[in-house]
Amino acid sequence: MAKRKREITEAKIERFIKEGRGQGTGNDYIPWLRVQDVPSEGRATRGVGWTTGRRHELLSDIERDYCYLLDYSDGVSDIREQFPLLPLEETKLIAERIGVKHPADPKTGIAIVMTSDFLVTYKEKQYARTVKPFSELENERTIAKFEIERVYWTERHVDWGIITDHDLPDILIRNIEWVHKEYHNNNVSELGVFVIQNLQKILSERLSSGENIARGCSICDEQLGLEIGTSLALFRHFIARKIWSVNMNERIIPSHPAKDFMINVTEEKQAKGG
Known part of the structure; x- marks a missing residue:
C-alpha cells in the first residue's frame, strides 16, 4: 500500500x-x-x-x-x-x-x-x-x-x-465516556414504548431503593425477557440523554448503587427519546 x-x-x-x-x-x-x-x-x-x-x-x-x-x-x-x-x-x-x-x-x-x-x-x-x-x-x-x-x-x-x-475533571470525563456511545440506542425504537416504559419503571424503582446497577439491570432483563445487557445499555442511554441523572462527579461502577439517582422527566417523554 x-x-x-x-x-x-x-x-x-x-x-x-x-x-x-x-x-x-x-x-x-x-x-x-x-x-x-x-x-x-x-x-x-x-x-x-x-x-x-x-x-x-x-x-x-x-x-x-x-x-x-x-x-x-x-x-x-x-x-x-x-x-x-x-x-x-x-x-x-x-x-x-x-x-x-x-x-x-x-x-x-x-x-x-x-x-x-x-x-x-x-x-x-x-x-x-x-x-x-x-x-x-x-x-x-x-x-x-x-x-x-x-x-x-x-x-x-x-x-x-x-x-x-x-x-x-477525569472522573466526570470517564463517566461521560462510559455512557457516550449509548446516546443513540436503537433499542428505544425497536422495543417500543410499552417495553421501554416498563423497563424504566422496574429499573428506576430498584435503583431508587439502593440496589446496585448491575443487579437491577440483570433482574430487569430477566423480568422483561430481554437479551442480557439490554437494561444496562439503556441505563447508560438514559444518563447520556439526561432523562435520568446520577452523581457524575463520582465514578459510576455497575457493581455499586447509582449515587444520587434521580428521574428528570416524565415516563411518557422518556419513552419517546431515541
Missing part, C-alpha cells in the same frame, strides 16, 4: 480550501485536518458527537476528553475541531509583526495553515480553545506559536484560551 503523503504544499492547501475544509457549521462542518492527514501515534480517534451528530476528528486523548465535556454541556450548540486560521497571509503577517517564526512544513518549507483545536459555540458566543498537555507549556517554540494564535483571535474579538490536562 502506498504511503500517504503528508507534506504541505501550496497545491495541497488550495485543495483543502476547495474541499470546503474549515467551512460549515454543525453536521456540515469539515475539519481542516483529519486523522489520516497527520502522523498517528495511536491516539487519534473519531467519535460521533451528540451536539453535532457528525464524526469528530480528534488527534489526541486530551482532545477527545475535552470533546466529551463539550458534548455533555447543555450550553454548547456547536463544536468545530481543527479550525483553520485563514487566510494564511494573516497569520504570516502576525508572526512577522511579533517577531516569531511562522510554522512551516519541515520538508517543503511551505508555511502551514495553523489551526485552533476547537472553536466552540457556547450560549451563542464563540470561544477558541487550544488543548495541550501541561508539560508542553514549558516549550518556548510552542508558546511562540500560541502567541500567533492568540493575536489572531484577539483581532476577531473571540475569547481564546488554553486547556491543559490539569483543567480536565
Whole structure:
C-alpha cells in the first residue's frame, strides 16, 4: 500500500480550501485536518458527537476528553475541531509583526495553515480553545506559536484560551465516556414504548431503593425477557440523554448503587427519546 503523503504544499492547501475544509457549521462542518492527514501515534480517534451528530476528528486523548465535556454541556450548540486560521497571509503577517517564526512544513518549507483545536459555540458566543498537555507549556517554540494564535483571535474579538490536562475533571470525563456511545440506542425504537416504559419503571424503582446497577439491570432483563445487557445499555442511554441523572462527579461502577439517582422527566417523554 502506498504511503500517504503528508507534506504541505501550496497545491495541497488550495485543495483543502476547495474541499470546503474549515467551512460549515454543525453536521456540515469539515475539519481542516483529519486523522489520516497527520502522523498517528495511536491516539487519534473519531467519535460521533451528540451536539453535532457528525464524526469528530480528534488527534489526541486530551482532545477527545475535552470533546466529551463539550458534548455533555447543555450550553454548547456547536463544536468545530481543527479550525483553520485563514487566510494564511494573516497569520504570516502576525508572526512577522511579533517577531516569531511562522510554522512551516519541515520538508517543503511551505508555511502551514495553523489551526485552533476547537472553536466552540457556547450560549451563542464563540470561544477558541487550544488543548495541550501541561508539560508542553514549558516549550518556548510552542508558546511562540500560541502567541500567533492568540493575536489572531484577539483581532476577531473571540475569547481564546488554553486547556491543559490539569483543567480536565477525569472522573466526570470517564463517566461521560462510559455512557457516550449509548446516546443513540436503537433499542428505544425497536422495543417500543410499552417495553421501554416498563423497563424504566422496574429499573428506576430498584435503583431508587439502593440496589446496585448491575443487579437491577440483570433482574430487569430477566423480568422483561430481554437479551442480557439490554437494561444496562439503556441505563447508560438514559444518563447520556439526561432523562435520568446520577452523581457524575463520582465514578459510576455497575457493581455499586447509582449515587444520587434521580428521574428528570416524565415516563411518557422518556419513552419517546431515541
